[in-house]
Structure formats: structure tokens, C-alpha cells
Amino acid sequence: MALEYMSITFPAPIGGINYSLPENLLDHVYSRDMQNVIIEDGLIKKRSGYTQVAASFPNANPVMEGFEYGDASGTLHTIFMTTQKLIEYTSPSTWTDRTGGSNFSGSASNQIFIAPVGGLATENLYFTNGVDNIKVWTGSGNWSNLTTTGFTSLKAKCLIGFKGHLVLGDTTEDTTNKFPYRIRWSTVGNPTTWNTTTAGFVNLVEDKTNSKVMCMHPMVSNLIVYKFGSIYQLTYQGDPNYFVPRMKVADRGAISRKGVAPFGDYHLVVTQDNIEVFDGAGFVKPAPGNRIKADFFGNLNWAQRELIFACGFPSRFEVWIIYPTGSSSVPDTAYCWNYKDDTWTKHVFADTIYSLMNFNESTFGGTVAIQPIAGLSGNVMKLFSGNNDNGTAIDGYFRTKLHNYREFSTKDWKADVALKTVQRIELDSTGALPTVQIGTVNSLLETVDYDTATAVAAGETGVVKVDKRKTGRYITMKVRENTDTTPFQVAQVTPFFEPQGAHR
Numbered sequence: 001m002a003l004e005y006m007s008i009t010f011p012a013p014i015g016g017i018n019y020s021l022p023e024n025l026l027d028h029v030y031s032r033d034m035q036n037v038i039i040e041d042g043l044i045k046k047r048s049g050y051t052q053v054a055a056s057f058p059n060a061n062p063v064m065e066g067f068e069y070g071d072a073s074g075t076l077h078t079i080f081m082t083t084q085k086l087i088e089y090t091s092p093s094t095w096t097d098r099t100g101g102s103n104f105s106g107s108a109s110n111q112i113f114i115a116p117v118g119g120l121a122t123e124n125l126y127f128t129n130g131v132d133n134i135k136v137w138t139g140s141g142n143w144s145n146l147t148t149t150g151f152t153s154l155k156a157k158c159l160i161g162f163k164g165h166l167v168l169g170d171t172t173e174d175t176t177n178k179f180p181y182r183i184r185w186s187t188v189g190n191p192t193t194w195n196t197t198t199a200g201f202v203n204l205v206e207d208k209t210n211s212k213v214m215c216m217h218p219m220v221s222n223l224i225v226y227k228f229g230s231i232y233q234l235t236y237q238g239d240p241n242y243f244v245p246r247m248k249v250a251d252r253g254a255i256s257r258k259g260v261a262p263f264g265d266y267h268l269v270v271t272q273d274n275i276e277v278f279d280g281a282g283f284v285k286p287a288p289g290n291r292i293k294a295d296f297f298g299n300l301n302w303a304q305r306e307l308i309f310a311c312g313f314p315s316r317f318e319v320w321i322i323y324p325t326g327s328s329s330v331p332d333t334a335y336c337w338n339y340k341d342d343t344w345t346k347h348v349f350a351d352t353i354y355s356l357m358n359f360n361e362s363t364f365g366g367t368v369a370i371q372p373i374a375g376l377s378g379n380v381m382k383l384f385s386g387n388n389d390n391g392t393a394i395d396g397y398f399r400t401k402l403h404n405y406r407e408f409s410t411k412d413w414k415a416d417v418a419l420k421t422v423q424r425i426e427l428d429s430t431g432a433l434p435t436v437q438i439g440t441v442n443s444l445l446e447t448v449d450y451d452t453a454t455a456v457a458a459g460e461t462g463v464v465k466v467d468k469r470k471t472g473r474y475i476t477m478k479v480r481e482n483t484d485t486t487p488f489q490v491a492q493v494t495p496f497f498e499p500q501g502a503h504r
Contacts, residue, residue: 005423006408009494010400012044012479016343019294024444024474026401030291033478034398038336039343046396046431046487047347049389050374050381053364054093059085062354063375064112068363071139072122078363079137080380081112081127086135086143089380091363100142106131108330108354109306111257113215117161117191126166126191130157134168136191150195156184158257160216162223163236165199166191167243169213169225180212181205183225183234185243198239204232206247214254217262219280224267226254231269231278248282256308258355261319263312263339268319270308273297275321275337288337292344296335299325307331311356315370316384317341322353330354350389351376388484397434397480400493402441402448404474408499419500421471426463426496427456427479431488433464434481440472448476463494471500 015029016039023032038047057063061082069077078089079098083106086098104112106129113128126146127135133155137143148154153175156168165185172178184201187193204213207230214226223234223243231249236242252271254260259270267278268288275289275296289296300308301324308323309331317340322331331354334347355375364371364382372383381390388394406416425436435453449472456464477495481488 005496005498006405007494007496008405008407009492010403011042011492012490013398013400014039014042014044014341014343016291016338016341016345017295018291018344020291022444023402024404028401028403030401031398032401034345036347036394036396037398038345039338039341043489043491044398045489046394046481047345048384048487049386049392049394049484050349050383051385052390053373053380053382054089054095056093056095057378057380058087058095058097060378061085062108062352062377063380064108064355065114066355066357066359066373066375066380067114067125068359069116069125069139070123073139075139076363077139078359079114079125080375081114082378083107083110083112083129086127086137089363098137098142100144102135102143102145104129104132104135109304111158111306111309113158113160113257115159115161115166117164117166117186119164120189120191124191126159126161128156128159128168130155130170134159147192149193150199154184154194158213158215160218160223162216162218164188165242167216167223169216171201179203181210181227183213183216183243183245198242200242202234202243202245204230204245204247206230207250207253211253214257215260217260217267219262219267220265222280224248224278224280226260226269228253228255228272233280248280249278252276252283256306258309259321261310261312261321263314263319268310268312268321268337268339270310270321288339288342288344292335292346295346296323299333301325301328304329307354309355311358311372313356313358313370313372316372320356322356348395350392350394351379351381353381356383387487393482393484394487395480395482396487397478398490399439399476399478402439402444402474402476405497413499415499417473419471419473420475420497421469421500422475422495422497423469424465424467424496425456425477426459426465426494428462428491428494429456429464429479429488431486432481432483433457434479434488434490436466436468437478437480438468438470439476439478440470440474442473444474450478453478453480 013031018030157170211229
């Protein structure tokens, strides 16, 4: 008499992507392959898409950064920076070029920094790309070159406002004097003067490689300086020393100028070999990047690493990292870290996204508190909006780990080495009906062989199912959906299989 089918119910891989162990040693909750899905409330869901903020953006170049800025009169401005131009957005659909013909001349690899300086009588915005003169905008008219009294010219690769000073990193002074390791600050309360007793500089040269300053971010009452090969804390003490440096990490720093993302009381840092969390004293252990660093750095286009852009979305408890892979000269892939659940998911988009930002949703006529924004070439998008990527369907999928069902082993049948024939797959799923593929290998060194994708159908007990056969020693199931209807969400997967070679 034939044996009855065996079955086992796995939760969908809500632990996210994990490359830290060989696949046969992973727990069921992890996956080696998922794309365009997120993990939320114990479910795997296809991610939302993005929609255009407004048509007729007036510049075709990549949008590199954006900012919400209140000027001295209290007027709120929403601005975006391309590689060339400052563009102001006025609700509901007006774009105004604030460049006045004085364009920036950098490329997408020259990251742009925008910052106000607090505590001044006139609240201005300051801009740098490391190539051109620092610009200033007052909130009306066009921007202009910043006056830098004390220098014939002063440029910087990054800038930030802190304690009433405009602070610059990786400077070029008087046209030809380059100081990649230098932090320089303006006169307190006056970013146009750089030669008074309250202005000054510090050279951060104690790290082994004497590497360049990449970016700066505040943390509590200190300013954290990320160099390429180290991390410093600058403590503000006022007259006479103003900024006092203390090295916090001596051997690693930020891989790119936008490779640091503040979230909560911490900073996520993409280093040269991992993705870490910095807490002000050092890196928190274990590093969240341990689970994906093999894939991230194994596929990163190192020559284009300056395009790496990290941004936290606090309303979603997520940090997203966009980066270029393979031979791509533009960012083409993203990893999302949910820091509430400590899970990683991987994403690709229909368009090239160069930058990520947070804005007040009311700016764009909505009602939620924070609206994530993405900068494209000649376009600005609302992220996590709608069921497609600006009209293109999202291809979302995940697969379970390769599993040999060893827990079914008996004295007479060794499941871990025997062949199994899958007969049916059931999903606890809602939303659009996905397709299912069965993949098998007889050795973990083989490439997974998948059968043809088959759409599931409604079952008798509220689940969806598909009947199909495939035999192998290790088995995986891939669940996929690529329409622009209601996104699928899956709680668990149940394969029914017949053991081969069992004693009867």
C-alpha cells in the first residue's frame, strides 16, 4: 500500500535574507533569495511602488538631494538639487529654477550636501558638491556664491551647520591647497567670515591611513566625523578650542559620502567591508550587515562606490541603501534593513534612483506625517506609493531555503539523503494570486533547477494551492507575483511530498 503524503508547514522566511551560513544550516525563517518584498507583522508582502510628485521637472540631470527649509520670515521651502541646478517645488505642481545660470558642474559621483546654520538672524541654505564654489540661498531669488572672507576661494566635499558654525570637511583652500583630512569652521554666527578668533580648523590625522573626510552627522550634543578609514567625535567646547576631536574607531569609516544614515539615536554606516551601527562609542555588535555582506560587497561595483546612498525612514523603522552592482555605473539595487525586526530585504526598481529623502507629507498635499522621496534623473517620486513603479509592474518574489526534510528521518528512511517528490504546495496567502515554482538539487554545489511557474488557485480551506510534481534531495519553493494589482502577502508555505526509497 502506498504511503500517504507527508507535509510540513514553514513560516514564510520572515527573518529576511541571510548569507552568513551555508544554506543547509540556515533556519527556516531565512532566505537566500527575495526581491521587492518587505517583512511586516509576521508576513512577507510585495513592496509598494512610487508615483510622480509633479510633472515637468525642469532639469534632466539626476536629483541628488532635497531639503525642507524655513527662511527668516517663516516661509517653508521645498527644494531639490540635481547635479547642476537648485529647483524649488511649489505645491501643487510648480517647479522654479533657483540657479540663475550659475550651475554646479559635478556629476552623480560628486555627492551634494545641503545645510542651514542655526541661531542666525538670517536663515540661509548652504550647498556644496566638492567641485564648485559653495553656494548660498536666502529663500528668494537665485542662489549665489558664498562670501568666504579670509580666502580667495574655499571649497569642501561636505558641509553641515553645527552650533552656529558652518562646518566644512575635506577642503580646498585658496584654489590649490588641498586638505582631505581637515575640518574647518566659520566664525560663529557668520558663515561668510573664516579668519576671526571664533573660526578655525582641526586636522584629523591620527588614523593609520590619514584618510579623507567623507561626511559629518550630529549625535546628541557632538558632531561625528566619518573619514574613509576612521571615525572621530568632535566635542564642542566654545572658546578657545571650539571643536575637540576624539578618535572613536581607528580602522574603518564610511565607504561613501552618503554611506551614513542616522536613525533614532544611532547611525547606520556602510564601511569598506560591512554594514555597521555606530552608537557614539563604537560599533554595536553583532553588525547587522553580517547576514548580507557577502552578497552586498560581492556584487558591489567598487569603482562606483561613491554612488552608495543610505537613508533612514523612521516612520517605517527602515534604513535603505541604494548601490551599483556588477558593471553598472548607476545605482541599480537596494537593500532595506528593518531595524525594529532586524531583517534585510533586497529590491530593484524600474528606474535608476540616485537619492533618498524624507519630507513632510503635507508639502505634497497628503496627510501622513513623513513622506519618503526618491530622486531620479529629471524626476522626483513619492516612495511607497501605489502598486507599481510609476506605471511599471513590480516583480516581487521570495523562496524558501533549500531543505532536505531531515526531521522526517526514521530508522528505515533517511530523509536527508533520500529523494522526495513534491506533489502539492499550499500557501496561506491573500491579495493577488502568485505563481509557485519548485526548485530541486541533489547536491548543495549544484545550481537550483526550477520547474515552470504555475499560478495558484483557491483551495477548500481558505488557502491557495497548486498541484505539481518535482523530485530532488533538497527542495525549495519560489513564490512570485508581478502584476500591479493588490500586492500579495504570504504567512506560510506547506509542501506535500512523497518519500522515495522508503521501506514499506
